[in-house]
Amino acid sequence: MDPVVQVDQAEQAAGQVRGDILVVEDTPASLQLLSRLLTDAGYRVREAPNGELALWSAQAQAPDLVLLDIRMPGIDGYEVCSRLKKMPGLDEVPVIFLSAHSDTDDKLRGFEVGGVDFISKPFQFEEVNARVMAHLKIRRLQQQLAAHNDLLQRESRLRLAEIAHMNRNASASVYCAALVHELNQPLAAIMSNAEAAELFMRMSPPALGEVAEILTDIQRDDRRASELIQRMRELLKKSDPVAQALDLNEAVRQMAALLGSEARMRKVLLETELAPQALTVSADPVQLQQILINLVLNGMDAMGQVVAEPAGGERSVTLCTRRGQAGPGSAGMAEVLVSDRGCGFGANQERLFESFFTTKAHGMGLGLSIAAAIVHAHGGRIWALDNPGGGATVGFALPLAQDREALENP
Ligand SMILES: Nc1ncnc2c1ncn2[C@@H]1O[C@H](COP(=O)(O)OP(=O)(O)OP(=O)(O)O)[C@@H](O)[C@H]1O
Ligand SMILES: [Mg+2]
Structure with missing residues (x-):
């Protein structure tokens, strides 16, 4: 039947x-x-x-x-x-x-x-009944299919969010180590300022003018420490991305400062070459940090571990920012290039952006695919090239905020 x-x-x-x-x-x-x-x-x-x-x-x-x-x-x-x-x-x-x-x-x-x-x-009623039945059936199947598709889409979005969070935790651990290291500096300054203030108070008469100045310094250092902790919190919490206007130069500068201690530990020179003008883009700052951390860590990984002192300039990662170079799709974009002097991509070039593709013993193979997902969500492009003189460069471009506005409201 x-x-x-x-x-x-x-x-x-x-x-x-x-x-x-x-x-x-x-x-x-x-x-x-x-x-x-x-x-x-x-x-x-x-x-x-x-x-x-x-x-x-x-x-x-x-x-x-x-x-x-x-x-x-x-x-x-x-x-x-x-x-x-x-x-x-x-x-x-x-x-x-x-x-x-x-x-x-x-x-x-x-x-x-x-x-x-x-x-x-x-x-003939039999015909009416047969056609009605067939179309009701088709409609029900369509509805079931649509509901099923919805469910699958929701699940895959959820998974991507989970995976992105996992990767964020992994890169965040390095970042947090750097932040903790940075915290030492304001804390040490607060301590020595407090000791100095105590001495000024013991003088007779107490040097209140000096103490007042010291208190201002202590407040400034305390604020700096709170900011660092706040940044760590933002990086670790699961939150929806929020785009805001920010200067790529500033984001790269901050990242270079924070990854400085990690670079020193790995005996890598971390350099920046920033565009002279501000490069304002609309981006989620935490996601932007996540891209930069992944790219810089990959660059450092590509140069392996060294025990001996490095030879000058051989082990370096450079973060370069610039306005998009003339060429198809580059106008109105700001670019960040992360170059290293490591092993290069070689035969892996084709698969770099695949999720779970890794050549590292402890890699998850997520850094680049997540960086790409974030860049695309911001309306940008990402690419990877071997350097002619050795090493590799991963670059990404994001739409410049002013240009985007000009395009939308000519
Ligand atoms: N700068 C680079 N130089 C050479 N190869 C690289 C570079 N960046 C990425 N790769 C290659 O691409 C692969 C994928 O990189 P990706 O960042 O996605 O994952 P991973 O670094 O292996 O792991 P993780 O998820 O911890 O980042 C790496 O395993 C490596 O083989
Ligand atoms: Mg990686």
Whole structure:
């Protein structure tokens, strides 16, 4: 037996309504007959004697399917169908036309306005029932598929967020180590200032002017320490990205300062070459840090571990910023290039941006794919090239904020 019919009979046996059908027909006798046959077959039926009432009834409650006469006084079936297709929530409801004419032009017009099928009058009820059943089934399957797709999309977004957070924690641990190191400096300054203040207070008369100055310094250092802790918090917490106007030069400068101790430990020279003018982009600062950390760490990894003192300039990572160079897609962009003098990409070039592609014993293979996802979400581009003289460069470009504004409001 046809599986559709099988399922259908099972539904009927379970006493379930087979679907809510709106029948639109101006001839009272036809309307009543169709309505009775459909009700007997287990459908819930609503009747509408003309187009206006049909639209009103459909809007009040969306039916599962519409059987629609074409020739009616007032608005005809084509018009009813094309209006239904423009109404939110009703655009997907299948419409089957009932027509006394089986003219091809009539049918074409019906399909054009969004109908799914035709039944010629006078009709055989078996045919009506078979077509109604088939279209209800298709509609249900479409709905299930859409719900399933939705679920999959939600799940994959969630996973990406989890993975991005995992990578952030991994890069954050290096960053936090650097921040902790940085914290030493304001804390040490506060301590020595406090000791000095104590001495000034013991003098007779106490040197209150000096003490006041020292207190100002202590406050400044305390603020600096709080900022560092705040940054660590931001990096570790799971929060939605928020874009703000920021200067790429400043972001790169901060990152270089903070990764300085990590670089010294790995005996790598971390240098910056910043564009002379500010490069204002609209970006989430924490995500931007995440890109930069991943790229700098990759550059350092590419040069391996050294035990002996490095030879001058051989082990360096350079962070360079500039306005987009003339060329396709570069105008109105600001670029950051992270270059190293390591092993280069070689044969891995093709796979760098694949998630989970890694050549490192303890790598997750996520750094570059996450950097790429963030760059793309900001409307930018990212690329990777081997340097002619050895080593590799990963660059990314983000739209300059002023240029974007100028484009949007010329
Ligand atoms: N600067 C570079 N020089 C040479 N090879 C690189 C460089 N950057 C990335 N690669 C190659 O690309 C691979 C993928 O890099 P990616 O940052 O995505 O992951 P990973 O560094 O291996 O692990 P993690 O998830 O911890 O960052 C690396 O394993 C390495 O083989
Ligand atoms: Mg990496």
